[in-house]
Amino acid sequence: MPILKRTEASAGTEIGVGLKSQHYQDVVATSPALSFFEVHAENYMMKGGAHRRWLDAVSDRYALSLHGVGMSLGSVEGLDTAHVRRFRSLVDAYDPWLISEHLAWSRTGGTYLNDLLPLPLTTETFEILVANVSTLQDAIGRQVLVENPSAYLSFVDSHIPEVDFLAGLAERTGCGLLLDVNNVFVSASNMGWDARAYLDAVPASAVGEIHLAGHALKEVNGLPLRIDDHGSAVSEEVWDLFRHLIRRVGPRPTLVEWDTDIPALPILLAEAEKAAVILAGETGRRKAAHG
Amino acid sequence: MAELARLQADFAAAILGPDADVGGLGGRVEGDGIPAPLRLNVYRNNFRQGLGTALAEIFPVVQAFVGPAFLKAALRHFVVAYPPSEPMLYGYGAGFADFLDHFPPAAQVPYVADVARVEWAMHELQNAVEEGVLTTSALPEAGRVRLSGNVRLVVSRYPVASLWMAGTGQLPPEAVNPDAGGQTAAIVLSDMEIRLLPLEGGIKTLAETLWRDEEPDAAQLVHLPALAGRGMLTDGETQA
Numbered sequence: 001m002p003i004l005k006r007t008e009a010s011a012g013t014e015i016g017v018g019l020k021s022q023h024y025q026d027v028v029a030t031s032p033a034l035s036f037f038e039v040h041a042e043n044y045m046m047k048g049g050a051h052r053r054w055l056d057a058v059s060d061r062y063a064l065s066l067h068g069v070g071m072s073l074g075s076v077e078g079l080d081t082a083h084v085r086r087f088r089s090l091v092d093a094y095d096p097w098l099i100s101e102h103l104a105w106s107r108t109g110g111t112y113l114n115d116l117l118p119l120p121l122t123t124e125t126f127e128i129l130v131a132n133v134s135t136l137q138d139a140i141g142r143q144v145l146v147e148n149p150s151a152y153l154s155f156v157d158s159h160i161p162e163v164d165f166l167a168g169l170a171e172r173t174g175c176g177l178l179l180d181v182n183n184v185f186v187s188a189s190n191m192g193w194d195a196r197a198y199l200d201a202v203p204a205s206a207v208g209e210i211h212l213a214g215h216a217l218k219e220v221n222g223l224p225l226r227i228d229d230h231g232s233a234v235s236e237e238v239w240d241l242f243r244h245l246i247r248r249v250g251p252r253p254t255l256v257e258w259d260t261d262i263p264a265l266p267i268l269l270a271e272a273e274k275a276a277v278i279l280a281g282e283t284g285r286r287k288a289a290h291g
Numbered sequence: 292m293a294e295l296a297r298l299q300a301d302f303a304a305a306i307l308g309p310d311a312d313v314g315g316l317g318g319r320v321e322g323d324g325i326p327a328p329l330r331l332n333v334y335r336n337n338f339r340q341g342l343g344t345a346l347a348e349i350f351p352v353v354q355a356f357v358g359p360a361f362l363k364a365a366l367r368h369f370v371v372a373y374p375p376s377e378p379m380l381y382g383y384g385a386g387f388a389d390f391l392d393h394f395p396p397a398a399q400v401p402y403v404a405d406v407a408r409v410e411w412a413m414h415e416l417q418n419a420v421e422e423g424v425l426t427t428s429a430l431p432e433a434g435r436v437r438l439s440g441n442v443r444l445v446v447s448r449y450p451v452a453s454l455w456m457a458g459t460g461q462l463p464p465e466a467v468n469p470d471a472g473g474q475t476a477a478i479v480l481s482d483m484e485i486r487l488l489p490l491e492g493g494i495k496t497l498a499e500t501l502w503r504d505e506e507p508d509a510a511q512l513v514h515l516p517a518l519a520g521r522g523m524l525t526d527g528e529t530q531a
Contacts, residue, residue: 076296086379108299109300110376113338115306117334122295154320154321155321220325225333
């Protein structure tokens, strides 16, 4: 089945923010200057009610990015067909501009663990991801962007670097990549990787969207551990990595997420504006450099 | 397949298990500087905190009665004992009221379980498709009437409607005595708004009969127009 890629119609300079219920009224009343809003698919799978009405109102005004957090693409038992059906209903109802999920798992034996859990990056895992991503893309008839998660541990039997794993997945399944720069930074810090080298190894043509968010810095056992809590402004290190990435791959639709300790809408919009300035600036510089 | 299947089962067991216990994951998690059990705790905390925070938003009135620390502790027990089976978190938490009924520390405040039932009913109706209702003038001469899907009933041994009003600041706390006797509260979705209606007398008896899906007798049916007037009877159709 051909996979529809809506991102090919993208200028790449689109900026969006994650839609939070706390901001519904302000968004609809003030129509902020953004290109798109992203929603967590699992928050809108009910048949009706207030949240769906707000989503209808927002999607009348803006392009929508549908971001799944519970598909569990890394589940060894395969995808939950009922959940794929629910996901597909949302795709059919809203015809989202972007669709994404994660390189992670969250479901086993009928229990949903409500987190993006880490996978050992092995050939066994790779084949499971290939099968599950293909199942999802075939079911919805659309390309899915797969996001790199934040990691707090790794497994001794992992032998494929994450960026190679994702590149291979894109090649095998035709999926795109959602590159979360904050997650790259958090994982790199926690695991001792080189964040820039990771960004330099990403296949530019596969990147369909970029995520930015804040994280927390904790001390565990006397050592720093960064926690991807989406509860603060984007850190300076992540802005630097974002500049570096745009210089390398060119502009991409970029989203600012803020999911805990949610601030008033103007604060989130100011973060989006910062991203817009960097995106425009680096894109201009890139064009000048390439003639 | 076997390797990853075992790892995912072990990981789930570790998340739902006690702190610092890596269970079957021992030796498979890399712990450079920060030992594996502490790294695993991040996922354990994410699970408890993420679900706990989501559920606390559904039960603000319970929190008004027991305080944030008590609610947080109760939810931490609940999420580990009854983890979600589906990723739509708006559907998770229906069992919290039953859990409170049997949660020993809540024995001092036995009425909060029913307050939780009211809050869950409100939460559920917020995400429901509003059904069409019978108006008083359209009541059928004969035949079966049913409560609308827009309605939830909480039948309580405690004055649950008054308690809810005290918890939301609509009544002064000193005006409500938890031992004042039972109340039945109807939670009704109507014109996209959710209201709590204390039911009394014949209306209460009729509503409870219909809620149990039983046939009302002739004496109870006298109160049908009152139920219809409150938007509580279905017209048998569901609005788009």
